[in-house]
Amino acid sequence: MKKLLLILVLAVMCSSVARASDALDGLDAHHKGNYAEALVLFKAALVNGSEIGRATAQTMIGVMYKNGQVVKQDYKEAVKWYRKAVAQGYEHAQYQLGFMYAEGYGVAQDYKESATWYQLAAEQGERGSMRALGTYHYYGHGVAQDYKKAVKWYRLAAEKGDLDGQTNLGMMYQKGQGVLQNYKEALKWYRLSAEQGSANGQYSLGGMYVLGNGVTGDFVLAHMWLNLAASNGAIKAADARDLVATGMKPAEISKAQAMAIDCKEKLYRNCY
Numbered sequence: 001m002k003k004l005l006l007i008l009v010l011a012v013m014c015s016s017v018a019r020a021s022d023a024l025d026g027l028d029a030h031h032k033g034n035y036a037e038a039l040v041l042f043k044a045a046l047v048n049g050s051e052i053g054r055a056t057a058q059t060m061i062g063v064m065y066k067n068g069q070v071v072k073q074d075y076k077e078a079v080k081w082y083r084k085a086v087a088q089g090y091e092h093a094q095y096q097l098g099f100m101y102a103e104g105y106g107v108a109q110d111y112k113e114s115a116t117w118y119q120l121a122a123e124q125g126e127r128g129s130m131r132a133l134g135t136y137h138y139y140g141h142g143v144a145q146d147y148k149k150a151v152k153w154y155r156l157a158a159e160k161g162d163l164d165g166q167t168n169l170g171m172m173y174q175k176g177q178g179v180l181q182n183y184k185e186a187l188k189w190y191r192l193s194a195e196q197g198s199a200n201g202q203y204s205l206g207g208m209y210v211l212g213n214g215v216t217g218d219f220v221l222a223h224m225w226l227n228l229a230a231s232n233g234a235i236k237a238a239d240a241r242d243l244v245a246t247g248m249k250p251a252e253i254s255k256a257q258a259m260a261i262d263c264k265e266k267l268y269r270n271c272y
Contacts, residue, residue: 022041022042022044022045022048022049022053023041023042023045023049023053023054023056023057024053026039026041026042026044026045026057026060027056027060029041030060030063030064030069035064035069035070036070038060038064038070039061039064039070042056042057042060042061042064043057045057046058046061051088052090054088055085055088055090055093056085056090056092058081058082058084058085058090058093059081059090059092059093062077062078062079062080062081062082062085062093063078063096065077065078065081066078066100066105074106075107076106077106078096078100078105078106079097079100079106079107082096082097083097086117086120089124091120091121091125091126091129092121092126094117094118094120094121094126094129095117095118095126095128095129097117098114098115098116098118098121098129098132099114099132100114101114101117102114102132102141111136111142112143113142114132114141114142115133115136115141115142118132118133119133122156127157127160127161127162127165130154130156130157130160130165131154131157131162131164131165131168133149133153134149134151134152134153134157134165135150135168137149137150137153138150138177146178147172147177147178148178148179149178150177150178151169151172151177151179153165154168154169155169157169158189158192163196163197163198163200163201164193164200166189166190166192166198166201167189167190167193167198167200167201167204169189170186170187170189170190170193170204171186171204172186173185173186173189174186174204183208183213183214184214185214186214187205187208187213187214190204190205190208191205193205194225194268195268195271196268197232197267197268198232199228199229199233199234200229200234202226202228202229202234202237202268203225203226203229203234203236203237205225206221206222206223206224206225206226206229206237206240206241206244207222207226207240209221209222210222210240219252219256220248220255220256220259221259221272223241223244223245223257223260224256224257224259224260224263224271225271226240226241226244227241227257227260228260228263228264228268229241231260231264259271
């Protein structure tokens with residue numbers, strides 16, 4: 001009898017592990033761009049998954065409708081799936097729903113409603129929502145403008161590794177908004193973001209070298225960081241780099257270009 005009970009327990013455990021893996025395997029397939037496979041796995045998780053597995057699957061199906069991955073892009077359908085997941089308190093779905101209200105995708109644009117969903121997600125530790133709340137408090141979108149609260153949420157996001165949160169916190173220190181102006185603290189956060197490959201962080205760090213804020217002014221290093229930011233998609237970085245170049249000698253520009261190549265090969269670490 002005990003042997004039979006043990007076999008039944010093991011069977012249930014193995015079945016649970018298998019069911020939980022559908023959502024995880026779906027995430028892996030989605031990350032690799034295998035969207036058709038991901039959709040099959042997410043649908044399997046809806047039937048057999050654990051509560052967190054179902055919420056994950058619902059959220060990711062919503063993401064696929066939002067982005068038009070395998071399925072036809074349909075914002076209203078995406079919102080429908082996000083609502084299924086938020087009914088279970090899933091923070092990543094709360095973030096996605098907040099985004100939909102922010103952009104007016106599938107729903108009427110409503111910053112207050114967006115802020116409500118971001119708040120719920122942020123309170124569960126969802127870092128993208130923390131950063132979004134920082135931006136809402138910075139601009140007064142859906143909430144009262146409050147630089148100190150913006151700093152609070154940017155800091156929480158930054159400490160959880162959000163790259164834009166780190167860059168935005170650096171901006172607050174550079175401008176002295178919500179905190180005492182502190183160029184060295186701004187430089188610290190910009191560099192942390194830049195060294196992890198953030199184009200915005202690299203752009204901001206380049207600006208510090210142009211202005212000599214918190215660091216000795218250095219057009220060569222400024223050009224290097226702005227060049228890297230431009231190559232990584234920062235919109236204004238190329239123009240800023242070219243403007244800096246007008247104050248440099250040809251040899252300095254060549255040095256900066258070589259340094260940018262070397263820095264990228266070093267994955268942006270220890271680039272001085």
